[in-house]
Amino acid sequence: MTEKQYQFGGLSLDPVRGGTSILVAGPSHVGTKELAYRMLVGDDDEGVIILTTNATAADITADCEAVGIEVSPDRMGIVDCLDSDDSGVPARVLTVSNAQDLTGIGMRYSKLYSDFHAEGVTAVRTGLFSISTVLSLTELQTVSRFVHTLVGRVSKVGGLGVFLVDPAMHDERELRTISQFCDGRIDVREGEAGPELRSQGFLGQSSSWTPFDPSVAAEDD
Amino acid sequence: MHILHVDPADGSRRDTTSALVDAGFDVTGCGSLDEARGALAAEDFAGLVTEYDLPDGTGLDLVDDARERQPDLVAVLFTDAGFDEVDTGALDGIVVEYVDKGMAGAREELVDLLSFSIDNRSQTAYPLPADEEGRLDAVEEYVDDVEALDTSLDRLTQLARALFDVEAATVGFLEAHQERFVACRGTDVGRIDREDTVCTYAILDEGPTVIPDTRDDPRFSDNDRLSAAEIRFYAGAPIRTNGGEAIGVFCLFDTEPGSLDDRGRELLSLLADEVMDNLDVRRQLREATAGGDDD
Numbered sequence A: 001m002t003e004k005q006y007q008f009g010g011l012s013l014d015p016v017r018g019g020t021s022i023l024v025a026g027p028s029h030v031g032t033k034e035l036a037y038r039m040l041v042g043d044d045d046e047g048v049i050i051l052t053t054n055a056t057a058a059d060i061t062a063d064c065e066a067v068g069i070e071v072s073p074d075r076m077g078i079v080d081c082l083d084s085d086d087s088g089v090p091a092r093v094l095t096v097s098n099a100q101d102l103t104g105i106g107m108r109y110s111k112l113y114s115d116f117h118a119e120g121v122t123a124v125r126t127g128l129f130s131i132s133t134v135l136s137l138t139e140l141q142t143v144s145r146f147v148h149t150l151v152g153r154v155s156k157v158g159g160l161g162v163f164l165v166d167p168a169m170h171d172e173r174e175l176r177t178i179s180q181f182c183d184g185r186i187d188v189r190e191g192e193a194g195p196e197l198r199s200q201g202f203l204g205q206s207s208s209w210t211p212f213d214p215s216v217a218a219e220d221d
Numbered sequence B: 001m002h003i004l005h006v007d008p009a010d011g012s013r014r015d016t017t018s019a020l021v022d023a024g025f026d027v028t029g030c031g032s033l034d035e036a037r038g039a040l041a042a043e044d045f046a047g048l049v050t051e052y053d054l055p056d057g058t059g060l061d062l063v064d065d066a067r068e069r070q071p072d073l074v075a076v077l078f079t080d081a082g083f084d085e086v087d088t089g090a091l092d093g094i095v096v097e098y099v100d101k102g103m104a105g106a107r108e109e110l111v112d113l114l115s116f117s118i119d120n121r122s123q124t125a126y127p128l129p130a131d132e133e134g135r136l137d138a139v140e141e142y143v144d145d146v147e148a149l150d151t152s153l154d155r156l157t158q159l160a161r162a163l164f165d166v167e168a169a170t171v172g173f174l175e176a177h178q179e180r181f182v183a184c185r186g187t188d189v190g191r192i193d194r195e196d197t198v199c200t201y202a203i204l205d206e207g208p209t210v211i212p213d214t215r216d217d218p219r220f221s222d223n224d225r226l227s228a229a230e231i232r233f234y235a236g237a238p239i240r241t242n243g244g245e246a247i248g249v250f251c252l253f254d255t256e257p258g259s260l261d262d263r264g265r266e267l268l269s270l271l272a273d274e275v276m277d278n279l280d281v282r283r284q285l286r287e288a289t290a291g292g293d294d295d
Helices: A032-038 A057-067 A102-118 A131-137 A140-156 A172-179 B010-022 B033-042 B059-069 B106-120 B132-142 B146-164 B224-228 B262-294
Strands: A020-025 A047-052 A076-080 A092-095 A124-129 A160-165 A184-191 A194-200 B002-006 B026-030 B047-050 B074-079 B097-100 B168-174 B178-185 B191-193 B209-211 B233-240 B246-254
Touching: A020 A032, A020 A140, A020 A172, A032 A057, A032 A124, A032 A160, A032 A184, A032 A194, A047 A057, A047 A102, A057 A076, A076 A102, A092 A102, A102 A124, A102 A140, A102 B097, A124 A140, A131 A140, A131 A160, A131 A172, A140 A160, A140 A172, A140 B106, A160 A172, B002 B010, B002 B033, B002 B059, B010 B026, B010 B106, B026 B033, B033 B059, B047 B059, B047 B106, B059 B074, B074 B106, B097 B106, B132 B168, B132 B246, B132 B262, B146 B168, B146 B178, B146 B246, B146 B262, B233 B262, B246 B262
Parallel strands: A020 A160, A020 A184, A047 A076, A047 A124, A076 A092, A124 A160, B002 B026, B002 B047, B047 B074, B074 B097
Antiparallel strands: A184 A194, B168 B178, B168 B246, B178 B191, B209 B233, B233 B246
């Protein structure tokens, strides 16, 4: 069986093998969130699960559509920690009452993944948006176990994990600990001509700063 | 590998136990929280599989208790309780895997997930080195008859304490779940769970790790063990094999915040290298003796 590769259309990132988890670290105002969303854009037969700690399911849906992810219940699941009104959201939405409930988040994630898998959607991109919220509410050691378990789950099923974090909100040692659970890390900064990304730690990626356009949807490239 | 399996329903427990045994696990089955606590007190387990609703509590209560004893324990909530019935907000800080007992192929998924999580140690609350399996093999290879090195390691920690003018110096080796201290000067410790030791993080770095004040470091500021021992300053140099595996750490501790300059880091690394050389000589001696016995 051919090993699944996850492509990142329109981004200067090489494909990664299934089971890879990546920390995406950067300030929110330079397109870090948009980059993380764009990394979830995949082929039509792939699924997407987003764990949202600080945005409603409706906001997540809008952000996904903005980067070219087709949101439908067949392919998209959301774990919403704001317990928001999800009526009209064209995705499978499971809610928990708050972002401190890591057990509840993990259980719902497992449920969404199992349901997709049972329906034949075996390649799933998972976004955790964002670790910063979780870290601001829960002690590092517990968040570490949560991230480790999630990375393990992504690895076991050959998925892709994209974990968003804003470095300005955290001590570098905290950030380094979280990144040590991931297979690689992408840093984002405001360059002279606009946003730039730099990848490190995973398969054959360059480590130099490379410009990217956060506003361009993958399907337009 | 030994699994603790807790399910109050006899039929369900029997079926799950059977699936686990067929997969090669040894299983201790229990029907209640109290019974499971007794089993945990009696021995260590590689994994815990529990229903949520138990006659005298919940499966999450049990995970909370179990991790007090075994912080690295892999835990899976295997339940047919709906999300509305599971009070996941009742306990802070519990992270478990979950398998819906009611789904098709649930027991196969449970076995698969449990095996993966145990093999990959994917529920620890601390990062693991890239090749943890190879590192543990190296620990086993080198830290075999370490008692024979007691005197020389003790001399080194004595020297270190005087050289760096610190409260304590130790040599510890990081096994799968605990750090085993084999030489201590100025303190007296045997084994400490890895999630509670600074050395767990020190082996992730190439060179020495220096924590000027543990209370200012978010990784350790909530660490009760360090607080109880009044450890503020920490410096540790990895003890590395020729293959690069960090099998242990040569550590300095103090009850006051401190620092270590470049020369100090260099000297600390030399002490760690000295320990490694001693271990290597012992290993070669063991191999030569074994070879001689074979002849």
